[in-house]
Amino acid sequence: MNITRRALAVLALGTAILAPSLSQAAEKTIAFMRGGPDPYYQYGMNAAQAAADKLGVNLITYSANNDPTQELANVQDAITKGVDGILIYAVSLSSEKAAIAQAKKAGVPIFFQYGYDPSILADSAGIMQIDLxxxxxxxxxxxxxxxxxxxxxxxxxxxxxxxxxxxxxxxxxxxxxxxxxxxxxxxxxxxxxxxxxxxxxxxxxxxxxxxxxxxxxxxxxxxxxxxxxxxxxxxxxxxxxxxxxxxxxxxxxxxxxxxxxxxNPPSIASVHALRLLLGVIDGSVKPGQFYYAPSQVITKDNLADAAPWDAKPEMVAKWLEEPLPQGAAPPVPPSE
Amino acid sequence: MTPDTPLAIQVQGVTKSFLGQRALDDVDFEVARGEVHGLVGKNGAGKSTFMKILSGAQPPDSGQIIVGGTAFKALNPAEGRAAGIAIVYQNPELHLDLSVAANIFLGAEPRKAFGILDDKAMATRATELLARLGLDLPVNQRLGDLDIADRQQVAIAKAVREKAHVLLLDEPTAALNKAQAEFLFRLIRDLARQGMAVVYVSHHLDEVLAISDRITVLRNGRKVALVEGGSADKDGLISMIVGRTLDAVETHRSVRPKTEPFLVMDGVSNAGGLDNVSLEVGRGEIVGLTGLIGGGANALAAVIGGIDHRHVAGRMSLGGEPYAPRAVREAIARGVLFIPEDMRGRGLVMSLSIAKNISLAALRRLSKLGWLKLARETGVATDMSERLDLNPRAPSREVRFLSGGNQRKALLGRAIFADGRLFVLEEPTQGVDVESQRQIHDHLRSLANKGATIVFVSTDLEELIALADRILVLRNGRIEQALSPDRLDPERLLSAIQTQSTRSVN
Amino acid sequence: MSSPAATAAKPASRKPGALRGQDLGRYTLLIVLLLIVVVTAIGNPRFLSVNNLLNILFQVSALGIVASGQTILLIAGGLDLSVGAALSVAGLATALTIMHTGSVALGILAGVVAGTVIGAINGMLVATNRATPFIITLGTMTFLQGVAILMSGGSPINGTGALFDVFGLGDFLRVPWPVYAMFLAILVMFLILRFTTLGRYAFAIGGNEEAARLSGIPVRRIKIALYALSGLFVGVAGVILTGVLDSGLPSMGTGYELRAIAAVVIGGTPLIGGRGTVLGTLGGVLLLGLVSNSMNLLGVGANFQSAVLGLIITAAVLLQKKA
The missing domain is CATH 3.40.50.2300 (Response regulator)
Incomplete structure (x- = not known):
């Protein structure tokens, strides 16, 4: 390995680390965590980003790459970074106890999308999910x-x-x-x-x-x-x-x-989840409630008024005007 | 050979040294088109170095190679091939998982449009080529399913396909039977008739004499003779190969009284090629094994050394107890230590230090419940380095930084530390300098004087005479002759090795 | 031209150069680690808080244990791609045992035994077949992924009781228990590699398997022992991760094999074996953990992280000395 290649590698390393760190500071900072690179999470993230922009909230995104350990690490790192709340699409439906414990200790509310487990509901800021x-x-x-x-x-x-x-x-x-x-x-x-x-x-x-x-x-x-x-x-x-x-x-x-x-459009769900989380942070929403994620059956007949995944900012703005979802009794598995 | 025949390749004043040892010294060499040129000499005379330089595997220190009208200071393998030089080893370097045709056309496969391989055209052209050479090989067969003789033919066909006009054959008959060898000779003559220049390297002097138009003799890196094939005879060739050394081979040691047998073999045959070998070796005795390549000396060493366990028939005993190791460690437990010729590939762990290499075969003695006594290991390695005069005296130095002689000493040190009572060595001083060779011989003698038994394989005539109490010449897996080194000179020893040759050539 | 003096000088002149290269190689990993620390600390002062540093160690603890085990395999010229899947199986064995017996001790035993047995089976397959460890363990990896799905019946096995209290929540002197476990694993591997015959045999087999055989080393048995040892480490990691997540998941070992091998190689152990240190592996593990933590603290978005991580792993490997 010659000197030039070494120097280039070091340079690349430095640039890679420094470049993205130049943006900071807003009123509230929310960590948005997705389970992996799937389009479902990506569209939810995009809609949440659009909503955050409208609301003047700073959104930081994390990915767990479908690895529960990485997910836990992301929660810890977000807490260290000092975020005001965490909105998370969980990798697994029930391995979040440690994450909850960490967030609770630090006093950071954590809102789950897609991660319902009866034992964590009380300690969470809220859980939003379809009825699996x-x-x-x-x-x-x-x-x-x-x-x-x-x-x-x-x-x-x-x-x-x-x-x-x-x-x-x-x-x-x-x-x-x-x-x-x-x-x-x-x-x-x-x-x-x-x-x-x-x-x-x-x-x-x-x-x-x-x-x-x-x-x-x-x-x-x-x-x-x-x-x-x-x-x-x-x-x-x-x-x-x-x-x-x-x-x-x-x-x-x-x-x-x-x-x-x-x-089950991730877009509208993420927008509402973000609103609910912000509500918990400013005290206007009671924490620890379960919410059903918006869902509907789409056929050829109702295509026009279906909520799209790839929501335009105007659509997101419209959703921000809708009434907040209300807490509900969590779903129970049908007895076999 | 008439001087006006155009030369296919010409070598002028080639010199090459390794670690201060001159391997080749101002060698001139030429081969005309259509000529078969034999190259002979003892082990270490410079034959293999010379072949490497001809094929471009190594550059010479000085001199030049003229081929195809171009003079090269050094060839690289690609230039060598481009200039029409092809080399075929005794075990050809081919792709065993490809078909015969694919091997012949490797790198120049016939293609259809869009670069798609045209297997049919390749098979047809391969069949044509083989037919033209008088070869009958299944072109679509996987090469690995063919025997060595067939693979050699494929390698030669590939050379012809590459339009080679100089063909280097390195010990081509070593692994062939009589019929296969005769077929090869016919093929070589056919190729020569079509204008191919062939360089034929072999220890089998009968073969060389029968097939060569001219013969170049190398000794100690120098070209000592160029003779016409028709005018030479075997005895004359042997004299030239051995040379009339003025200083007689040094007398080895005081003759010790014959002791009781330590290693006894009775009618041993095995899949390695041994055929009904019986042998007794006494405590404190040094036995040298030799013969032509494939004769069985290495196979015998492998059986005694406990690394070849494919036993077929016969019995062995060691110190009166039956000896039939099924794993190397069983042999080591009986005090039998095998020291291979190939240090890099089979002997030393290059990434480890001198100390760790010396202790490797006897770590049990340096550990308790699997826990190593590192300080003792360093002490042992230091003592062993001193005893064997191993340089540098730095037990923590990695062995890859040592010279060849010191690497061999480290291997010997490992065997000594493992409490060897029977040392089995292959070419114990191959590639080492004169001083290291003398030292290693002294160490082996002193081990024998202390009661160890030593069996070594060597093709170095002087080494055999200087070191061995008894020299066994093997041929076809049998001990053909036992010689005493007393009043034996290298010329007579080489004759003995060669007269074993019963292979007819015509 | 080639006087004895000239040739004698040759090895001597080669030695200092080689040493210099080695030292530089050893330091580049430290330099890279330091560079990341400095850049991140400037970008976010909270990075250097004790809490965050402990977080990083906590986050890499299971990886550190798996990578320690993998180190001795790579040194011995081996490789185990199935460690991620084996981790899932061991974790599920723990969670299932706790669920059915209620005994955490039995659960721990089940996980550790599962990991060790899987390792031993891998070792037997590798030692008695001519196929490369890469191919063999690729096969067992796929098989074990299926086993994990079957064991879990597709859904997570929740609830590990005291195991969660210790590994998920517990600490001693503010340091979480999994971190102690990782350092213990590294210490054990360090001692094995440096002070035991098993470690020495691993170096010898990786450096030159034929020379090891000719020295009387029972190569097959040692290989089986090494894979079983690595499997033991994987089992321990599985138990700990199950405690951390308070559940056994068939996906819990996802990607561990590649991260563990990356950490070992970044730590200076070449894939061809024969040399290597577990302290280097610790450096590699810390690098992976630091990069991820650093990106999170600097607010590098999810869409960039994988690319940046890949860039840094590649750079770290390129900066290593040549094997």
Whole structure:
């Protein structure tokens, strides 16, 4: 290694560290933490950023890269940095006790999006979440009505966090609730990933030519499923149910490739969560409450008035005018 | 060879030294087109250095190489190839997982549009090429499934495909049987007839005499003779190879009384090539093993040293107790220490210090419950360095900074510290300077005088005569002859090694 | 041209140069660490607070333990890519045992045994097969990820009782318990590498496996022992992380294998083995923890962090002496 290369490396290092540290200071500082690089978190972060700009709040963003240890480190570092509150999309649904303990000790309120655990609710600034156990239900009911009998299949996300499993179960509950006699012939996991879902759907179509509907536990995977169906030359013959209401999911519905999606826009949820957290900080909102995250079923008929993920600043401004969500009783798992 | 035949390659005044040792001294050399040129000499005469310089693997200190009308101060391997020089080793450097055709066309694969490999064209062209050379090889076969002889043919075919006009063959018949060797000779003659210049390096003088148009003899890095193949005979060649040394080989030591046998082998055969070997070696005796490459000397050392456990038949005993180690550590536990020739690859741990290398085979003696006594280790290493005159006396110095002679001493130190009673060495002084060689010989003699048994493999004639109490010449995995070094001169020893050669050439 | 004097001077002239290069290599990591400390301290004075420094140590404690175990594998020319997945399995073993028996002691035992057994199995596969450790442990890594999913039934195993009180919340003289565990692991590995035959054999096998074999070292057995030792460290890390998170998660070991190997290599242990120190590994672990903490304190946004971290790891490796 010669001197020049050493010097260049040191220079790069210094620049990399120094460059981003030149912005500071605002009225309130909020840490926004996301679980990983997925678009869901990214859109939530963008909307929160737009809301923070409007409200004159300084927002600092963190990513845990899907690693619970990194998440805990991020909470500690934010506390050290002296933020006024933490808004967090949790990696795991229940490993947040240590984070809560840290925040409590430092007196920093911490608001969870997507991280409900009964034991942490009282110590949190609030938890906002969809009802995991019923999220897939309306999608299942709608598909069940269109498919009174026959075969269907499900593709869910990465196993191990609890939600991927709950989504599929609630979808199946919805099918049953609709009175449909349809049976599931394949339940696969595709790690929330478009490509993996495409492969999984291709395999399903090959193994079960009579499948008439496929449920994808997020819209990213629904896109993969739609491509697989198209490649098999079966577009229009197979119903697709998705979840999320993501831009690419909405597009599928527009094109008629997907039947419906159960939407839980991260944008409006993050805006409301930020407002609630700020309320807790200034004392106007009671801490420790549970809130249902906004959700709705999107079909071709109500596309126009669905809350989009990629919210324009004007849309965010409109949401800031809406009344704050009210606390509610937390969801309980359906007894088996 | 008529002088007006155009020269394929010409070497002028090439000199090369390693660590102050002159390996090549002002060597001139030439090969005409269509000539087969033999290159002979003892181990250490400079043959392999010379081949490395010809193939571009090493640059000479001075002199030049003229090939294809261009004079080079030094060739690098790429320039060598570009100039049409190809080298084929006894175990050719090819890709075992590729097909025959892919090996022949490596780096120049026929392609279709968009750079897609054209396997069909490659197979066709490979088949054509092999047919032209009179070779019958399955072009789509994985090379690793072929035997050494076939691989050699592939390497030669590759050289022809690369339009080489100088072919260097380094001990090509060492691993071949008689029929394979004869086929190779026919191939070499065919190539020569088509204008290829062939340099043929071998210890098998019968082969060299039979196939070469001219023969260059190297001794101590100097070219001592250039003879016409037709006019030379084996005895004359042997005299030139050995040389009439004025100073007789130094007498080794006082003859000690014959002691009771320590190592006894009875009818041992194994997968390493040994064929019914029986042998007794006494306490305090030094036995030298020699022979042509592949003759079995190294295979015998590996069995005695306890590193080759592929036993087929026969019995061994050590100090009266049965000896059949199934792991190196069992041999070491019996006091048998094997010291390999390849220090870098098999002997020393280059990233560790002198002390840690010396202690490596006997850490149990330097530890209690797995806990090392580091101070004692340093003390032991210091003592051993002094005893073996190992320089520098810095036990914490990494062995990679030592000279070859000192590295060999460190290896010997490891074996001594491990309480060796039977030392098995391969080429104990290969590549070391004269002074280190003398010292290592002295240490081995003094070990023997204290009752240790020593078995060593060597191709160095003077070393065999100077060090051994008994010299065993191996051939085809058998002990063919036992010689006493008394009144033995290198010339007679080399004759003995060569007369074992029963391979016919025509 | 080549007089004896000239050649005698050759090794002598090479020695000081080599030493200088080595020292410079050792210091570059310290210089990089120092540079980050200074820059961050200027950007945010709270960085140097005792609390924050303890936070950093707390944050890297599980990584430090895993990386200490990985150090001796790399020194021995080995590698274990499955440590992240094994960490998850060990953590789940702990959480499940506590859930079913209510005994924290049994839970700790289960995690440590799980890690050690997994390590020993990896060692057996590596020692008796010709495939490289990279490929073999890539296979076991994928397998263990699946095992973790099966063990957890897909959802987190919550509640570790006293384990959480100690590792998640507890401290002694303000220093969190996981930090003590990390330093203990580093000390143990330091002692093994420097003062035991096992450590010496690791260096010998990594430096020249054939020479080690010819010296009578039982290479296979030692390899199995080394992988089991590393597995033991992974098990301990799994237990501690389970306490910190008050739950066993199938995703808890995500990315640990690559960060551990990065820390070892940044710490100066070459991938080809034969040399290395666990103190260097500590430096590598601290570098990773410092960079992440520093970026968080300086307010580097989530979208930049990965790129900056990658840049710094690459620079730190480039600044290392050549192996």
């Amino acid at each position: 156990y019923r999220f897939g239900e309306p999608v299942g009911e709608a598909i069940g009505k269109l498919l009174p009998e026959g075969e269907y299949a499900t593709i869910t996300g990465k196993l191990g966090r609890g939600d991927a499993e709950a989504f599929v179960q609630s979808f199946k509950n919805g099918i049953a609730k609709s009175g449909s006699k349809a049976v599931s012939v394949a339940d696969l996991a595709a790690d929330w990933d478009r490509q993996k879902a495409m492969d999984a759907a291709s395999q399903i179509l090959a193994a079960h030519p009579n499948v008439k509907a496929i449920y994808a536990a997020n819209d990213d995977m629904a896109v993969g499923v739609a491509i697989a169906i198209e490649r098999a030359g079966k577009t229009g013959e197979i119903l697709i149910g998705g979840n999320n209401g993501a831009p690419y999911g909405v597009e599928l519905i527009e094109k008629g490739q997907m039947t419906l999606t159960g939407s």
